[in-house]
Amino acid sequence: MPIIELRNVKKDYFLGKVIVPAIKGVSFSIERGDFVSIAGPSGSGKSTILNMIGLIDIPTSGEVIIDGKNTKGMSDQELTRFRHEVLGFIFQSFNLIPVLNVWENIEFPLLLGKTRIPKNEWKEWIDFLIDEVGLGDWRNHKPNELSGGQRQRVAIARALVTKPSIVLADEPTANLDSATGEQIIDLMKKINREIETTFIFSTHDAKIVNIADHIIRLRDGTIIENRRNGEDIIEEGAAVASVEE
Amino acid sequence: MNTVLPRIAARNLLRQKKRSTLLAGAIAFGIMIVTLINGFAGSFIQNVSENFAYLMGGHVFISGSEYTESGRRISVIRDDSIIMQALSESGQKWSSLQKTSETTATLIFEGKSISQNLTGIDLAHSAMLKERLALVSGSWDNLAWPNAIILSQSVAKKLNVLPGDTVVAQFQTVTGQNNVGEFRLAAVTVDSSFIGSIMTYVQLDYLNSLIGLGKNEYMSLGIMLDNLERSDAFATSLYTSMKGMGLQLFERSTQDENGAMTPFQAMIGSQNSEEWTGTQYRVFTVDDVLAQAKQIVVALDTASVAILIVLFAIVMIGISNSFRMAMYERIREIGTMRAVGVQRNEIRSMFLYEALFLALAGAVVGIILALVVMAILGLITFDPQSPVFLILKRGHLSFYLPPLRALGNIAIIAVLTLVAVYAPANAAAKMPPAEALRTVK
Numbered sequence: 001m002p003i004i005e006l007r008n009v010k011k012d013y014f015l016g017k018v019i020v021p022a023i024k025g026v027s028f029s030i031e032r033g034d035f036v037s038i039a040g041p042s043g044s045g046k047s048t049i050l051n052m053i054g055l056i057d058i059p060t061s062g063e064v065i066i067d068g069k070n071t072k073g074m075s076d077q078e079l080t081r082f083r084h085e086v087l088g089f090i091f092q093s094f095n096l097i098p099v100l101n102v103w104e105n106i107e108f109p110l111l112l113g114k115t116r117i118p119k120n121e122w123k124e125w126i127d128f129l130i131d132e133v134g135l136g137d138w139r140n141h142k143p144n145e146l147s148g149g150q151r152q153r154v155a156i157a158r159a160l161v162t163k164p165s166i167v168l169a170d171e172p173t174a175n176l177d178s179a180t181g182e183q184i185i186d187l188m189k190k191i192n193r194e195i196e197t198t199f200i201f202s203t204h205d206a207k208i209v210n211i212a213d214h215i216i217r218l219r220d221g222t223i224i225e226n227r228r229n230g231e232d233i234i235e236e237g238a239a240v241a242s243v244e245e
Numbered sequence: 246m247n248t249v250l251p252r253i254a255a256r257n258l259l260r261q262k263k264r265s266t267l268l269a270g271a272i273a274f275g276i277m278i279v280t281l282i283n284g285f286a287g288s289f290i291q292n293v294s295e296n297f298a299y300l301m302g303g304h305v306f307i308s309g310s311e312y313t314e315s316g317r318r319i320s321v322i323r324d325d326s327i328i329m330q331a332l333s334e335s336g337q338k339w340s341s342l343q344k345t346s347e348t349t350a351t352l353i354f355e356g357k358s359i360s361q362n363l364t365g366i367d368l369a370h371s372a373m374l375k376e377r378l379a380l381v382s383g384s385w386d387n388l389a390w391p392n393a394i395i396l397s398q399s400v401a402k403k404l405n406v407l408p409g410d411t412v413v414a415q416f417q418t419v420t421g422q423n424n425v426g427e428f429r430l431a432a433v434t435v436d437s438s439f440i441g442s443i444m445t446y447v448q449l450d451y452l453n454s455l456i457g458l459g460k461n462e463y464m465s466l467g468i469m470l471d472n473l474e475r476s477d478a479f480a481t482s483l484y485t486s487m488k489g490m491g492l493q494l495f496e497r498s499t500q501d502e503n504g505a506m507t508p509f510q511a512m513i514g515s516q517n518s519e520e521w522t523g524t525q526y527r528v529f530t531v532d533d534v535l536a537q538a539k540q541i542v543v544a545l546d547t548a549s550v551a552i553l554i555v556l557f558a559i560v561m562i563g564i565s566n567s568f569r570m571a572m573y574e575r576i577r578e579i580g581t582m583r584a585v586g587v588q589r590n591e592i593r594s595m596f597l598y599e600a601l602f603l604a605l606a607g608a609v610v611g612i613i614l615a616l617v618v619m620a621i622l623g624l625i626t627f628d629p630q631s632p633v634f635l636i637l638k639r640g641h642l643s644f645y646l647p648p649l650r651a652l653g654n655i656a657i658i659a660v661l662t663l664v665a666v667y668a669p670a671n672a673a674a675k676m677p678p679a680e681a682l683r684t685v686k
């Protein structure tokens with residue numbers, strides 16, 4: 001069973017009376033544990049797609065099925081709880097909480113409700129994550145004392161702290177220089193291998209795209225390429241089945 | 246409970262130091278003003294009562310009323326031995342007693358005249374006089390004169406009398422006959438003194454003989470206690486004790502805390518009631534007399550609440566706008582928190598916590614400031630003869646802040662602040678996360 005499935009998803013934005021069709025009916029599946037790239041030029045609909053997968057925006061029509069659960073019709077409260085349980089987020093502009101230090105920023109999602117990690121293991125787990133992203137010496141620093149790359153590392157640790165099934169990263173490297181950007185992607189890939197979390201990141205940087213197992217390329221709100229492990233997936237229902245065999 | 250949101254709220258407050266300081270300062274200022282008013286009102290009644298007690302010569306009073314053969318009602322205590330017995334049997338302690346008779350008289354000196362209320366007391370043995378009055382001329386020694394009279398400066402000036410001069414007084418006896426007496430001016434008191442300016446003191450024995458009361462008779466007995474607060478309890482137990490001895494007593498209907506019934510109202514009311522034979526006694530306290538003063542306190546407290554609300558209506562607009570700004574400044578943080586799993590109502594709570602902390606900080610600082618100002622004002626020594634004497638406590642302004650009132654003010658501020666911040670907090674909570682995250686500032 002795919003961990004994510006989009007069925008004929010459309011998203012229109014309303015600019016006054018003008019309807020902007022941002023996503024024009026897309027369907028695709030993502031397999032558990034994959035390292036997925038949503039590629040495409042600016043304005044092609046990458047953020048819109050990721051927001052809908054991340055349940056922070058809802059489609060105008062179509063269905064988003066996450067971890068076998070159809071999210072259509074869920075209330076804001078249910079969506080929020082679901083996000084907390086199964087999703088982790090990494091943003092283009094890092095989005096750390098400025099009044100919390102590194103350790104507290106990473107801990108933050110754990111404090112928001114039920115988690116998989118028993119409370120007595122929190123400290124050890126957060127310390128492990130801090131070391132994993134290489135910020136052992138920075139745990140008591142506030143975000144504004146860190147470089148962009150360091151901030152994004154904190155964000156990665158924060159996204160992982162609840163042991164989510166899926167981590168979404170919308171252009172995580174766009175605000176970083178290319179060397180730092182590559183390190184961040186490599187770090188994500190390493191963690192993806194180690195803990196089998198599904199990573200989905202968007203980028204308009206062709207160099208980074210190819211690290212992914214699964215590439216979904218967008219243009220003007222439609223999918224123009226859908227390749228997994230070097231194979232084109234043409235008609236998603238049949239294609240996914242054939243990949244699994 | 247999840248403490249991370251209050252923690253973030255507190256830190257967010259410190260993030261905008263200048264803005265928070267300004268808002269908390271405005272709250273503190275308002276609370277300070279209101280607390281000062283409350284503090285003043287809180288001690289006002291106390292001070293006025295205490296000073297009035299001196300003026301009237303007691304905290305608790307007993308007066309007697311009887312009907313003459315001609316049906317005229319007069320005020321007199323003919324035999325106080327039974328009262329003294331009741332006093333001692335009541336088991337209460339008092340510090341001094343003062344026997345008083347009174348009459349209205351026209352004072353005449355060399356063609357000039359003035360109407361005055363003469364208060365007859367044992368001049369030579371009154372500690373109150375020497376303690377509370379200051380002399381312009383004459384001498385305390387003159388109080389030994391059997392027909393001594395003490396006038397205030399303004400009265401003495403109108404009559405153009407000097408110490409040693411003899412003043413003629415025209416008045417009626419208790420039974421209604423016209424009579425005259427001669428008084429010798431023993432001392433003139435400083436006019437600005439509240440007590441001094443309205444009181445004219447004469448010898449009790451001499452006054453009694455002029456108005457037709459016997460040597461050991463008088464109109465009312467003032468009982469000075471060591472503590473004003475005990476007045477009511479004292480009066481109640483004295484009343485019970487007197488009742489137990491079979492004395493006729495007026496109802497203590499004046500105990501009504503709201504001051505609905507003053508002794509004067511009670512007196513007027515009882516005038517219509519049936520006559521009695523013998524002496525009927527009334528027991529009342531300085532508080533009963535000052536029921537109206539309590540209304541001043543109520544007015545002050547009401548005014549303080551009105552000021553609190555008006556002042557804060559203004560402050561609240563500022564607070565509301567600041568929080569609206571803060572919400573836009575932090576919009577991406579809000580989006581992030583929502584994405585990570587913070588619920589709508591928790592975003593709202595976070596802003597409300599911030600507002601609450603702001604209000605509490607401002608209120609606590611305001612109350613501390615008020616206490617400091619009270620302490621400083623309390624250091625000023627007023628001229629004991631100054632016109633504000635009546636509201637002073639031994640020549641100093643004094644304040645008493647009822648703790649419940651302070652807590653009430655804090656609660657009002659907290660509620661008003663929460664109301665002011667509710668709309669922006671709610672707007673922040675309702676913001677769809679995708680929109681909040683897209684916003685680039």
Ligand SMILES: Nc1ncnc2c1ncn2[C@@H]1O[C@H](COP(=O)(O)OP(=O)(O)O)[C@@H](O)[C@H]1O
Binds near residue numbers: 014021040046049
């Ligand atoms: N809130 C919005 N209102 C109107 N149009 C929007 C809004 N958000 C995105 N769009 C439009 O939808 C299209 C896709 O945007 P987006 O998903 O942000 O693309 P990408 O992330 O690939 O740059 C663009 O044409 C963009 O202008």
Ligand SMILES: [Mg+2]
Binds near residue numbers: 046048170171
């Ligand atoms: Mg985008």
